[in-house]
Amino acid sequence: MSSAHGGARAAARLLSPVSALAPEAKVVGLVAFLVAVAVTPPSRPAVLALAGAVALAVAAVALVDWRAVAGRLTLDLPLVVLAIAYALAGREPDAEVLGVALSEPGLRAGLTVLAKATIGIVAVSALAASSSVPEIVAGLRRVGAPAWFRRLVGLTARQLEVLRAEGARLRLAVAVRIGSPRRTAALSGGARALGSLFVRSTERADRLQLAAELRGAPPGTVPAEVETPAAAGPGDWVLAVTPAALVVIALVVGP
Amino acid sequence: MHIPDGWVDLPTSAAAAVVAVAGTAVAARRGAAALRDRATTMPAVVAAYVLVAQLLVLPVGFGTSAHLVGTGLAALLVGPSVAIVCIAVVVVTQALVLADGGVTTFGLNLINDGLIPALVAWGLFVAARPLVRRAPEGRLRRRAAAAAGGVAAGVGSLAAAAAATLAFAVGGTDAVPTSVVAASIGGAHAVLAVVEAGLTAAILAAVLRLRPDLVRAMPRPAPVAVRAPEPAAAAPGGVRR
Numbered sequence: 001m002s003s004a005h006g007g008a009r010a011a012a013r014l015l016s017p018v019s020a021l022a023p024e025a026k027v028v029g030l031v032a033f034l035v036a037v038a039v040t041p042p043s044r045p046a047v048l049a050l051a052g053a054v055a056l057a058v059a060a061v062a063l064v065d066w067r068a069v070a071g072r073l074t075l076d077l078p079l080v081v082l083a084i085a086y087a088l089a090g091r092e093p094d095a096e097v098l099g100v101a102l103s104e105p106g107l108r109a110g111l112t113v114l115a116k117a118t119i120g121i122v123a124v125s126a127l128a129a130s131s132s133v134p135e136i137v138a139g140l141r142r143v144g145a146p147a148w149f150r151r152l153v154g155l156t157a158r159q160l161e162v163l164r165a166e167g168a169r170l171r172l173a174v175a176v177r178i179g180s181p182r183r184t185a186a187l188s189g190g191a192r193a194l195g196s197l198f199v200r201s202t203e204r205a206d207r208l209q210l211a212a213e214l215r216g217a218p219p220g221t222v223p224a225e226v227e228t229p230a231a232a233g234p235g236d237w238v239l240a241v242t243p244a245a246l247v248v249i250a251l252v253v254g255p
Numbered sequence: 256m257h258i259p260d261g262w263v264d265l266p267t268s269a270a271a272a273v274v275a276v277a278g279t280a281v282a283a284r285r286g287a288a289a290l291r292d293r294a295t296t297m298p299a300v301v302a303a304y305v306l307v308a309q310l311l312v313l314p315v316g317f318g319t320s321a322h323l324v325g326t327g328l329a330a331l332l333v334g335p336s337v338a339i340v341c342i343a344v345v346v347v348t349q350a351l352v353l354a355d356g357g358v359t360t361f362g363l364n365l366i367n368d369g370l371i372p373a374l375v376a377w378g379l380f381v382a383a384r385p386l387v388r389r390a391p392e393g394r395l396r397r398r399a400a401a402a403a404g405g406v407a408a409g410v411g412s413l414a415a416a417a418a419a420t421l422a423f424a425v426g427g428t429d430a431v432p433t434s435v436v437a438a439s440i441g442g443a444h445a446v447l448a449v450v451e452a453g454l455t456a457a458i459l460a461a462v463l464r465l466r467p468d469l470v471r472a473m474p475r476p477a478p479v480a481v482r483a484p485e486p487a488a489a490a491p492g493g494v495r496r
Binding site: 027030034035037039072075085089090091103109112113116128148151153156157160163194197199202203205208 | 259260261262265283287290291296297298299300302303304306307308332340341344345347348351352353355357358359431432435439454457458459460461462464465466469
């Protein structure tokens with residue numbers, strides 16, 4: 001059952017200078033950084049390059065698992081297609097790239113969206129590598145998020161583990177019954193399996209909730225809220241907003 | 256689909272954020288009973304389920320990832336108000352934990368993934384419900400309900416695509432003609448809507464068979480007499496061929 005509480009993952013987490021920061025400062029710092037990157041206009045590629053370098057530096061300090069970052073980069077693939085589509089279908093004037101006439105404004109707009117998304121993936125990876133769900137839920141409490149929202153976030157995170165475990169069991173059951181779960185077989189049985197996956201995880205979630213209450217946890221407590229990291233001091237805030245501040249300064253005074 | 260940062264300009268994003276936050280606040284108030292009820296874990300299960308379902312990205316279309324939205328299904332399972340709040344949690348998690356979708360476009364994503372498909376799917380299903388009820392109780396009615404739910408979810412996803420195109424027309428970059436973007440989003444979502452409808456119908460059928468009490472969209476009329484459970488319910492979670 002412990003798999004349902006995300007304990008294993010928290011223990012496997014590496015301790016880095018970034019994980020010592022208070023979670024609420026980290027979340028606010030990340031949002032500030034992402035907004036600063038988002039408002040950077042396409043005409044300022046140097047600022048985006050700086051933001052990318054800052055994100056990479058923070059990710060390196062946060063000891064991110066670069067393989068996980070590479071996996072997340074698959075989210076970029078649709079945006080690569082977007083950049084190509086913009087470059088082909090965009091307006092005049094055309095620019096010659098490797099002998100192909102591509103729309104310059106289209107190319108610029110598409111590449112900017114792609115660059116911003118990539119910077120976002122690296123920056124978010126730094127937060128994910130350095131914080132656990134309990135810490136983020138505690139951070140949400142300190143920034144004043146309502147209790148039902150925190151509870152929903154905490155429970156959802158826990159349900160992800162439940163779903164993952166139930167999904168693995170279902171896959172095993174399908175494999176045992178119909179041999180190797182090939183694509184075709186997986187698709188025909190898959191939709192029905194998704195339905196029973198939902199029912200099974202609902203039932204398991206109810207059992208987990210009941211078990212927690214029987215153990216004496218106050219009703220509705222998120223296990224996440226038991227562990228409370230230290231509150232953010234001024235130093236935490238200064239460090240956490242530094243990346244965003246760098247980008248803003250570059251936007252104001254930079255090229 | 257998740258709108259990335261920089262896809263539309265900031266005034267459009269800001270306006271969408273105001274609408275989205277207001278809509279979610281109304282939904283949270285309407286769904287307050289279900290959300291505050293400490294005994295129920297349904298909203299969290301639905302949010303986690305949608306989060307996982309949305310990871311199954313279909314590589315269709317120009318520049319916009321198309322995936323199972325799951326909002327229509329969520330609305331049918333827990334009602335539109337709770338579904339919208341669940342999607343809000345999903346969208347925040349995706350932006351801040353998975354880096355899927357932008358931070359400034361949070362409002363647009365909330366409208367496209369949450370408000371519009373949830374309300375459209377629920378509205379269509381409620382409109383079709385009297386027809387579904389005409390089917391004889393049992394297997395046929397379950398199938399009718401699943402089909403209606405599938406169509407409702409598919410149309411909901413088309414409505415979301417239309418709203419995304421509208422957002423681009425209002426605040427998108429002028430480097431690319433809106434017609435090109437509209438065609439690519441429309442084409443991708445035409446395929447997606449069919450997939451969404453099929454998956455929603457199949458999942459809904461399975462849930463209606465195993466635990467009909469979990470489907471908010473099909474409140475069961477008061478039982479006339481105590482009936483023996485159907486044979487199918489005796490094997491919960493069984494994957495039958």
